[in-house]
Every structure is written in structure tokens, then in C-alpha cells.
Amino acid sequence: MTPDFTPTSDGIVVVDKPGGLTSHTVVARIRKLAGTRKVGHAGTLDPMATGVLIVGINRATRLLGHLQLADKSYDATIRLGSTTTTDDAEGEVLATAPPDRVAGVTAEAIAAAVDGFRGEISQVPSKVSAIKVDGRRAYDRVRAGEEVELKARTVTISRYDVLDVRPDADGISVDVSVDCSSGTYIRALARDLGAELGVGGHLTALRRTRVGSFGLSVAHSLESLATSFDWLPIADVAGGTFPRYDADDAQAAAIRTGRPLPGLDLAAGQTAMFAPDGTFLALYEPHGPVAKPTAVFVG
Template identity: 80%
Template sequence: MTTTSEPIVADGIVVVDKPAGLTSHTVVARVRRLAGTRKVGHAGTLDPMATGVLVVGVNRATRLLGHLQLADKSYDATLLLGSTTTTDDAEGSLVTTASPEAVAAVSDEAIAVAVEDYRGEISQIPSKVSAIKVDGKRAYERVRAGEEIELKARSVTISRYDVLAVRRVEQGLEIDISVDCSSGTYIRALARDLGAQLGVGGHLTALRRTRVGGFDLSAAHTLEALGDKFVLLPIAEVAAETFPRFDADADQEVAIRTGRPLAGLKLTEGETAMFAPDGTFLALYAPHGPLAKPSAVFVG
């Protein structure tokens, strides 16, 4: 791991603990200033109200983001049963409110039974204020413009859905949950659908992403901390920990640097990180019949 308090020009990954109230785009802008480079991008957008893990690439590592195994994610969240909103979360306007009697009739056992229906592979309709594009325009943009839209259900996987606590409060039922899920899962939709199934409505009131792929909160840093000491996971370190490794000889290095196919290599399925004799991360290669061909080359 490389640390520095000065502007950097290195290639690597920064794991940010995003605060509430900032867009992912704003976080990227902050990291650009801290890193001293314009070449910064992020993987896996977080809504402004959400906090937690945002994986940010710096310089050539921006191109690595699309190759990292970032499909599996983990979240801690709080749902409020008893009311619905226009956005399926606390930032929207109130739409419906269930009677106190209806909310009181929802038992802890009923919640546990209902949650079972959302474990495993499920069909989920995303929130209408999601970033999904409808005819080339973001769904939330169409909704905010007053349009009525219908989004299609999609298949997602919930590998873990734990109910941590249930609290009976004045506003309804607060439920703390912890979820492991596939990319494309909307936790707001889980809140909406659980409330609908229990007959009282529901929405999301707090969301914290605790993991994206192999990056979790233990590796994350607040923007304030990064301002004091910029912490970068070097691209070579990330590649070596994420992909199978192949150490090239001098002749192979020359070929890899120019993206030429290589014969006679027995690479595993998927992508392999190719390294030079001096430890420089060169490229990602994958098997194509008798040859190994580049998926992406990271050196000039």
C-alpha cells in the first residue's frame, strides 16, 4: 500500500467511505483534487443519501474498474414499514400511510416469513427513480419531469438477507437489515416490496454499503482522512490480488507491451494479470484457443 500527503500521479484504487449528502460524482471530483489528476472514475454509484464503500480508480486504474469482480455487494439498511414515498426512500414525498392498527398487527414472525420470499434469485422491479435508462434517458429524470414510466422486472440474487432488529416506533416499524446481493439489486425496492407484501407499505430510511467485491469498509477512508493522508492501493497490488498471476520473461514482456497474442501459454479461464520481470503490471490476458490475447493493456 502506498501512502502520501502530496498530490500523486500513480495508478491505483482508492476505497472511499462516502458520506451522506454527496453524489458519487462529487466524491470523484474531490478525489481528483486530492490525487492531483483528472483521470479519476468510480465503480457502482451510490445515491446521495447512502454512505459507505465507493471504489474509485486513479489514472490507468480507471480502466481496470470494469474488469474487477465488483458484482457482489453488501449493505446495511434501515426500512420503515407503515408508509410509502414517491422515491421509495426517505428523500421522497409521503404517498400513503397505514393505520396504527394495521402496523400493530404486523408481527415479528410475519416479517421473518415475508423476508424468506426475498432470499435467493428473485424478480425485482427497480425503483422508478433509479438511474436505469428508458429510451436513452434516466428513469429518475423522466419521473422528475412528470412522466409516468413502467420499468421491467429483472432477475437479481439475494444471497443473504438478515433481519438484525425490529423496533416499534411512532412512525411505524423500523427494521434493520443486512444484505449480500448481486449487482443491480435495489435496496429501496426491497423496502417497498416488503412493506407491500405485509400490507402496510414501506420505504428505505438509511443505507450503508459495507462491501463491493473484495473491497470492504476495513479498506475505506473518509474524504477528510484522505485529505490528511492519501491512501492508494497500487494497480499492481490490486491486479495481483484479484486475478491469477503470470510472470512474463523479457521477450514476452515486449510482446505484451504492444498487445500481441502469445502462443504456448496455459492460462486459466477468465482473465490473468500479466507482470514484467521487474514486477510491473502490464496487462490482462485471456485464453483464445491456442493463443492468449489481451483484454486490456495498461502500459504504453
């Protein structure tokens, strides 16, 4: 049974972010509900997007950087036939393909084009991304009328499935489901798919369904959190994510001050270290015959 939350509790809240809110606004809402300012999130979602947003509270904000949150899943709708300034439906239309050219794009052609975007690919992020250019966010520079050129980056698309293709008089809507590495821009996938097909494309809907091991099944709306603050204690998250080591009293005292522990046979990578009373203390990793801390979460 999850203990009652207090403003000094350390843990994670998995939010099902609604459309129209920034990730920063969600963090502000959680600060108010949790009664603490020590709140942060992992993996920004655009205002248009909905779905899984991982929010850390108090000491769990430091745990976010150690969790395996690199792999993400999305459901999205791509609109073929036009391009926009933001690569999504919130931008101004830049160009529209001739109707006869759009009508010539078949479901088979879409499937073949999608094949080329699976695996490790080079992707140029959207110009209105949160990437910093000379200390300022790219989207701030674009909104100020500046021309922004971003460098391509390597990302991995492990799954890119076409779920439905719906042509109409003005274009083609394509529903897709994507598993990808951190740093992937689904808006850029929409833009590049349209470019590959020669008709342009942009994103019209985006829902993140998973971040690491956290999916929609454990996500909560802001409205439900206001009624019942469902959270995951830091000990549960650490114990469920990393191999667990239960220290004795002497070891726990050493761990609390971040001292190396000789003679421990820990698995490669990070191990969650627990006190005899079940308190999550730290993350340690092996360095030859000695285990050393990567992060200590208690004073």
C-alpha cells in the first residue's frame, strides 16, 4: 500500500499531460498539489502533445537522470499534402502540394517510405525545438524572426508502424505508432515523410504512450491527481528499476556518507542500496573489487 504523501515525501508522479499545457505548467500544478517547490520533469512534451510525462518530487528529481528513460513510444497523426512553419498543425502553412500529386500517393508508397526511416537515422530537429543555439532556445529565435539552422543528429527508430491511411479532398491523414530513442522529434518524422513522398507533411496529433518502463496504465490526469495524489515512492521506483542490495547497519552507515564499500559483488551498472529498514539510500556501481556511489539520496 502506497503511504500518504506529504510535502517532504520523495517520489515520482506519472502524469497524463493534457493538450494545450506546457510541461512547465504541469510541473507548476504538481508543485501546488505536492506542497513543495522541489519538482522537475523528464522529457519535455510540446503543448499540442498529450500523454506520459514523468515528474520527480524532492530527492526523486535527482533520480530522474539515472532512470532508463531514453526509449519512448508515441501515437501520432501525420498530415500529408502541406508543410508548416513549425512542422505541426500549430504553425502557418508554408506550401501545399497540388491535389493530383497528393491523390497519387498510395498506401503502398507511404509504407515503402516509412521503411526508410526505421533503424538508426540522421534527423534534423524541428526549428521550433527546445534545442539551445548560442544560449537561446531555437523556438525563441524562430519566433523572433531569426533564421535557425540546426545540425542533424543520429536517432534510432526501433518501430514505425502505419496504423491507418485516410485520404480526403485536401490531403492524407496517416496514423502511426513509433518507438524511438531519446532526442527523436516526431514532428521531424512527419516533415521528412512528406518530403520523401514529394507532397510535404506535418504533425496534427501526438500522444506519448510510454517513457522507459512507465506507460499510460500508470499515468494520471491532473484532475484525478487533485482528488487523489497517486505517486510512486522513490524506494519503490529505485527497487523496481535497478538491482537491489540490502545493506546491514554498518554498510548502511557507510553508504549514507558515500564511502566506498570493498568486497561487494555487485552487478555491472548501478545497484539500488537499501538500509535494513527499507530506506532507499543510494546508487552504487562496481569499480573492480570496490563498490562506489554514483548518487547518494540521504543525508
